[in-house]
Amino acid sequence: MRTPTHTDRASLQAEDAVDALASFRGRFSIPEGLIYLDGNSLGPLPRGAAERAAEVINNEWGQGLIRSWNTSGWFEMPSRLGDKLSKLIGGNEGETVVTDTTSLNLFKALASAVRIQQQDAPSRRVILTERDNFPTDIYIAEGISDFLNSVNAETNEHYEVRLIDENLSLEQALDDSVAVLALSHVNYRTGAMWDMDAVTAAAHEAGALVIWDLAHAAGAVPVDLNGANADYAVGCTYKYLNGGPGSPAFIWVNARHQGRFWQPLTGWWSHAAPFAMADNYTAANDVRRFLCGTQPITSMAMIECGLDVSLEADMGLVRAKSLALSDLFIALVRERCGEFGLELVTPEDHAERGSHVSFRHSEGYAIIQALIDRGVIGDYREPEVLRFGLTPLYLSFTDIWDAVEILRDILETRAWDVPAYRTRQAVT
Ligand SMILES: *Cc1c(COP(=O)(O)O)cnc(C)c1O
Secondary structure, eight states, X not given: OOOOOOOSHHHHHHHHHTOXXXXXXXXXXXXXXXXXXXXXXXXXXXXXXXXXXXXXXXXXXXXXXXXXXHHTXXXXXXXXXXXXXXXXXXXXXXXXXXXXXXXXXXXXXXXXXXXXXXXXXXXXXXXXEETTSOHHHHHHHHHHHHHHHHXXXXXXXXXXXXXXXXXXXXXXXXXXXXXXXXXXXXXXXXXXXXXXXXXXXXXXXXXXXXXXXXXXXXXXXXXXXXXXXXXXXEEOSSSTTOOOTXXXXXXXXXXXXXXXXXXXXXXXXXXXXXXXXOSSOOBOSSGGGGOOSOOOHHHHHHHHHHHHHHHHSOHHHHHHHHHHHHHHHHHHHHHHHGGGOOEEOSOOSGGGBOSXXXXXXXXXXXXXXXXXXXXXXXXXXXXXXXXXXXXXXXXXXXXXXXXXXXXXHHHHHTTTOSGGGGSOOXXX
């Protein structure tokens, strides 16, 4: 798909009329009059999800009760949904489970990768990530490192977290002390995207294992984990996969590590035979080893509604439209809002861009609040970043035009410049 160059609304309407993905908008229930540019944070409600929730609650739980673990497929749900999700990230069957949160799954993946290196290359004790990563990814890496060090306090074998930043490039940081490289494929703040193939190959060349956090990538950009020969991946289902608020996350493990990998949260759901109630722990010999305890079935069941929509859409078309929408958004903001000091922080090179676009402005928070009040929902991330998710399944080119016109009006009239818009809420 080419990017519409027209800068009038009518020609964008013509573009929408021939958009091959236009019909997907009807698959979501989005409030009338709202332009939703925050699907990278919480995807909208898929049509059919409310009915599915009622079915799970009224029939499966209400009528089936405990029997539903067997009769409604509750017990297999983490693997069954994992197999569906695997198709969106270049995984094979049996390599993915849906479970827990992204933070918890990252903990399990890191612990498992470190354990493999303790056997294969014990002198490697650095977990490498980047300063600009999503905070939980850094906190979890530090948490694991601190825990390993507290257990090994007597020895000199100390783990540490090393951060790539403007003073330390990936190439410089990847030395023979690195056990694991853990990166987000698409940066949550800027939308910058790493080259998964090249980075994975470089890390392997340097002897490190690689974990990809796909929180802002799964369902948003083409991902081929096996093609890249990655080791582990984790990610959310409530963002571009439209699984619902706080819906369980996923974890993928390359088949070559299956049966070998270990993870420390050895709860009974990771046991080879949970209902044997055995005295001794025997880990499941497949990716179910990454489960821990009883799964949140009502929330997990909702994920399938969004997943099925994503699986129907051609990812090539989704990517092409995502880039066209974001090119248009960037061009229109430049053209229509150029004098108001918005600084683009998202890479313009297509190969380096995910599916959201961010600008920096010292009054970013207040501007976002004013936009939300006018029915254009984006969000704000420290420091000073206005973030807009561009989701091809339910956004049109005219939505982008309309959003930029509202942004322009807010900037021109300084509608953002009132105390109410400066008051921070708990969630930004
Ligand atoms: C959204 C996001 C998370 C969220 O983790 P939770 O455990 O679901 O809170 C983690 N990592 C990245 C990169 C994210 O963008």
